[in-house]
Amino acid sequence: MSEMLKIENIRKVFNPGTINEKVALDGVNLTLEEGEFVTVIGGNGAGKSTTLNAVAGVWPVDSGKIYIGGEDVTKLSEHRRAQYLGRVFQDPMTGTATTMSIEENMAIAARRGKSRGLRWGITKAEREKYRQMLSTLHLGLEDRLTSKVGLLSGGQRQAITLLMASIQKPKLLLLDEHTAALDPKTAAKVLEISDQIISENHLTAMMVTHNMKDAIAHGNRLIMMHEGKVILNIAGEDKKKLTVGDLLHQFEKVSGEEFASDKALLS
Amino acid sequence: MLISAYFASLSPLALFRALPGSIAQGLIWGLLALGVYITYKLLDFADLSVDGSFATGGAVAVMLIRSDMNPWVSLIFAFAAGMLAGMVTGLLHTKLGIPPILAGILTQIALYSINLNIMGQSNQAISVDKYSLAVSLRYVSGDTAAKIKVFTTCILFGVVIVAILYWYFGTEQGHAIRATGCNPQMARAQGINTSFCKVLALMISNGLVGLSGALYAQYQGAADVNMGRGAIVIGLAAVIIGDVLFGKLCAGKKLAFAYTLFSVIVGAIIYYLVLSIILWLKFPSDDLKLFSAIVVAIFLAIPYLKNKKKATRGL
16 A cells, blocks of 8 residues: 555645635645545535645645655646546536547547647547447447537536546546536436446545535545644544434534534535 | 719629639638637637737748748748747746737737838838749739639648648647637646647747738738738638638538638638628728728627527527
């Protein structure tokens, strides 16, 4: 077992020195071993998505260090870090290029971390491979390789984005509330595909979710964030026995507050 | 009385004589329109440097031809000069964080001085009698052999450049540029250096604009510091006319992208044909730019108004 992700005491303040100043990350520490699939929960503004964005390098952190697969990536730009990361976003529009075809999107993902030259953007052999990968989704997309992604539904796009994230096996898969914008049935299907892709490729993954049930049902570890810190870390057997009631109780104990999100309670 | 006198004064023959010139101009400006297509449609970057880089291409070609360079070879240098201009706009935007439109305007203004410096004065002529130019107005009004020569040249340029662009945007690099224009967030997440792609696309685009300017300068036998004024509008007009008239026809075809590129050139030809009709109708030529602006505004508005109508009907 080796460390796939190590976050050391990262801090991020948005809009420093203004009335909108917000301490988004207040000393986050987290280590993920290879093969760990951690679900991340917490109220609005707890720093869940911010942590994922910090790992992905969307902006530089104010202090602290981030290591992926042992390499210090703290100073690496977003597109350089992409070679190590698979990412799926909350908004299904974000993960794909809508004016390009399904196969072109997948071909772009297949070249993540490689230099892009004047070779053809997609080869015949690749096309066959993508057709096969798409058929495992059982969404009928294998016959629509040349369809523009813009014509697909949100769920189909998220499924394709998941495939794209795994074509080049990433050291770490970041799922940022990737089912939040979908209807419950589609969300369940996309979660199922996520589990399938993570286990088949033995991926290390972080999944942010608002849904406590999902956080409990998926993955082999759970962390809870509050006000820019990791306040709870449950793994192994403890996680298997976890219930929503336990989580709420734990949250109140650790934070001294009632869990803020109605959405989390109701779901 | 007045109206019949007006119609009597219109000579169909004059219109017919004006057509070849309009088509040739449309073909030449079509290359500029392809450049505009790359930035405006593929990169989603409204690049206003073209007004400057068009004149730069013309100025560079004319000065090189005057110093006895082969007119064909001068086109390569005009392309390179355009690329340099595009690079400046790209770097202003990506390295210094200047918004696209402003970055383009800054380059355009800077190029005005640079173009004056290249030419040493506000215009420079090259006589077709003295140099064997690639294209010329004179060939268009000349004998059949000259006509054939000028149109083959113009069409060949269009076909070759469409073929190259079709190939290029199918390569890995071309895919990266298209992804950058469509969804920069996705592009970065897939490891694409979006800043690099933007600069690259702006260079290719302005290279084509420079080439177009060089051909146009040879066509009219002179380069002028003001020859690019409003070029962006003509480019946009061509792109939009092509899209509105042929967009649906191109979609879903096997070589859809190649058809789309051709439709841009055809859009430029249509623009010049309409323009020649308007001149033929004896509209004052001072009002041509006003007319161009109105045409572009109308064609830009059509898709928006159509969607709006659909949306309200949906409710």
